[in-house]
Amino acid sequence: MVERDENVLIAEQRERVRYLTLNRPDVLNALNSKVFTALETELARIEADPGTRVVVVTGSGGRAFSAGADLDELTGLDPVDTRKLLGRGQRVFRALERLGKPVIAAVNGYALGGGFELALACSLIVGSEGAKFGLPEAGLGLIPGYGGTQRLPRLIGKQAALRLMLSGQRADATSAYELGILSQPPVSDDELLDTVGQLAGEISGRSPRAAALILEAVSSSDGLDAGLAHETTLAALAAASGDAAEGIRAFREKRTPSFGAG
Numbered sequence: 530m531v532e533r534d535e536n537v538l539i540a541e542q543r544e545r546v547r548y549l550t551l552n553r554p555d556v557l558n559a560l561n562s563k564v565f566t567a568l569e570t571e572l573a574r575i576e577a578d579p580g581t582r583v584v585v586v587t588g589s590g591g592r593a594f595s596a597g598a599d600l601d602e603l604t605g606l607d608p609v610d611t612r613k614l615l616g617r618g619q620r621v622f623r624a625l626e627r628l629g630k631p632v633i634a635a636v637n638g639y640a641l642g643g644g645f646e647l648a649l650a651c652s653l654i655v656g657s658e659g660a661k662f663g664l665p666e667a668g669l670g671l672i673p674g675y676g677g678t679q680r681l682p683r684l685i686g687k688q689a690a691l692r693l694m695l696s697g698q699r700a701d702a703t704s705a706y707e708l709g710i711l712s713q714p715p716v717s718d719d720e721l722l723d724t725v726g727q728l729a730g731e732i733s734g735r736s737p738r739a740a741a742l743i744l745e746a747v748s749s750s751d752g753l754d755a756g757l758a759h760e761t762t763l764a765a766l767a768a769a770s771g772d773a774a775e776g777i778r779a780f781r782e783k784r785t786p787s788f789g790a791g
C-alpha cells in the first residue's frame with residue numbers, strides 16, 4: 530500500500546507532558562512498522578528526558594484511537610516475517626509499559642485489535658463517550674497478537690475477556706468503564722483532551738520517582754513475558770492460516786467471510 534502520510538506519529542511537548550498522536554487518519558490510525566519505529570524512537574527520547582514526566586497517547590482524525598494492526602501490511606507476509614512483525618510490536622508495547630513514567634491513553638472512537646492492545650499497555654485509559662473497544666481478530670481468522678490475550682484477562686477477568694475475544698463484541702464507553710477498562714467514567718468527546726491534560730498535569734506535579742516505583746510495584750506480576758512470547762507464536766500461526774487469508778480478503782471486499790471447518 531502507498532503510504533499516504535509521512536509523519537505517522539506527531540510528538541508535542543506541553544510542559545512536562547509528551548503528547549504522542551497516532552497520525553494515519555485515512556486508515557483509522559492502523560498500526561504498521563513505521564508507527565512502531567516512530568514509537569520506539571520517541572520512547573527512547575522520553576526515557577532519557579527528565580523534563581518529561583507523563584506521556585499521553587491519542588489518535589488523530591476524531592474517528593479512532595486506532596483500528597488495529599494494518600491489515601495491508603499483514604497480508605502477504607510469510608509466517609516467519611509475521612512473527613517478527615508481531616514480536617516487534619509487542620516489544621514496543623512492552624517498552625511503553627515499562628517506561629517508568631505514567632502513560633495515559635486518551636481514547637475517542639475506535640480502539641480495536643492492536644489499537645485496544647496499545648491502550649492496554651498504557652498505565653491509564655481515559656475514554657470519551659464515543660470510545661469503542663474490541664478485539665475483532667477472530668472474525669478475520671486471526672487472534673490478538675499485541676498482548677491482548679495476556680493483558681485483557683488480567684485487567685477484566687477471564688470471562689469478560691473471552692467474551693470480547695471470541696464474539697468480537699465491542700464494549701462502548703459505559704460498559705468499558707463498568708468492566709474496568711477505563712480508569713474513570715467517560716467524558717464528552719470535546720472534553721477528552723482537557724480532562725486528560727488535567728490528569729497528566731496532576732500526575733506530573735507529584736514525585737516522578739514515586740510514580741516509577743508505583744508502576745513497577747503494580748506491574749511486577751506473573752509470567753507476562755512468557756505469555757506474550759507464546760501469544761506471538763500463536764498469532765503468527767493464525768495469520769498464516771487459510772482462514773486469515775479469507776478473513777482479510779473479505780474485509781477488503783466488504784463482505785462476510787466464509788470460514789472452512791476447524
Ligand code: COA
Nearest residue numbers: 555556557559596597598599600601639641642643665666
Ligand atoms: N488496517 C488497514 N486499513 C484499515 C484498518 C486496518 N486495521 N481499519 C480500517 N482501515 C481502513 C479501511 O480499509 C478504509 O480504507 P479505504 O478508505 O481505503 O477503504 C478506511 O480505513 C476507513 O475504514 P472503513 O472500514 O471504511 O470505516 P467504517 O467506518 O466503515 O468502519 C471499522 C470502521 C473500524 C469498524 C472498520 O474499519 C474495521 O472493522 N476495521 C478493521 C478493524 C480490525 O479488524 N482490526 C484488527 C486488525 S487485526
